[in-house]
Amino acid sequence: MSLLSVDHSRPLDVICLGRAGVDLYAREAAQSFNEVSGFEKFVGGSPANIAAALAKLGSKVGFISCVSDDGLGDYVCDYLRCLGVDVSGIQVDSSGTRTSLAVTEMRPSFPEVVIYRNNAADLALQPQHVDENYIASAKVLLISGTALCASPSREATLVAMDHARRNGTVVVLDIDYRAYSWESPEASAIYYKLAAEMADVVIGNREEFDVLEYLSDKENTDDDKTAKNLLAKAASLVIIKYGEDGCSAYQEGEQLQADIFPVDAKKPFGAGDAFAGNLLHAVLNDYSLKDAVAMGAAAAAINVSGTSCSEAMPTMAELLEFMKQYDRLPVSRV
Secondary structure, X not given: OOOOXXXXXXXXXXXXXXXXXXXXXXXXXXXXXXXXXXXXXXXXXXXXXXXXXXXXXXXXXXEEEEEEOOHHXXXXXXXXXXXXXXXXXXXXXXXXXXXXXXXXXXXXXXXXXXXXXXXXXXXXXXXXXXXXXXXXXXEEEEEEHHHHOOOOHHHHHHHHHHHHHHHOOEEEEEOOOOHHHOOOHHHHHHHHHHHHOOOOEEEEEHHHHHHHOOXXXXXXXXXXXXXXXXXXXXXXXXXXXXXXXXXXXXXXXXXXXXXXXXXXXXXXXXXXXXXXXXXXXXXXXXXXXXXXXXXHHHHHHHHHOOOOOOOOOOOHHXXXXXXXXXXXXXXXXX
């Protein structure tokens, strides 16, 4: 039996909703901003990275967001389009908002990352920009939780989730908590809880689930209890990530632990996006939960070994070749 109940006749596999921005990565490893000679430009932002991961595996992907009416907005759309991502759901905003920008050192641990999200274009997404028929054309809608942090993106995101629920599109919530984006812990808790109770799949690390439970169960650090509470709502799959300690995956009546693939990392970011994209692709192609989680973990390892996020997402051939080296090839489909 498939892990998720999806309509396989739909033309799109996954629509990702949320920010798509630009990443500038230091050219030299282990150097401070003062020392590097320059930066390499890539498309970034968690939902855009997940879209890239899915597209590189062969999934049919759409995107809903808002970008600025300038060269950076053009670059983001062109990059996604070249990957085969349908960008018809991306709005171009001419009101003076700006596509988000991240500038980072290249270190395996604690790199300095400077984020420019003043008047961010993606947060200008409005409810009327969300087409119900477009949502209904996809098997899955993946929501980045950061899209809930401010209006009008907050309302647009909830409208998209409501369209999905009514049209039988599976809803995946990647909590994607960024403290600097929220005005208060109470606000993030309210909207994450609301979104989680509308989601079929919830993915996050322990800190992110703590944020979600800040008002409803502030003292809870029990992963089993967290998963049980969500599975009692709409969720049929809950993934709790622990970084270098792997992750736990929960379904009704089933829990499994999964280890990472040890590698020499060049950077700490990108792993969660690679994990989510590859996990989703595997689930939609009827791999077992064990194999889907392992494929996500392998992609995360490949990504942190690279020097970007979006461009370091593996193809299926690259993913399987990597897993073969660890004697952990996927062995079965549901």
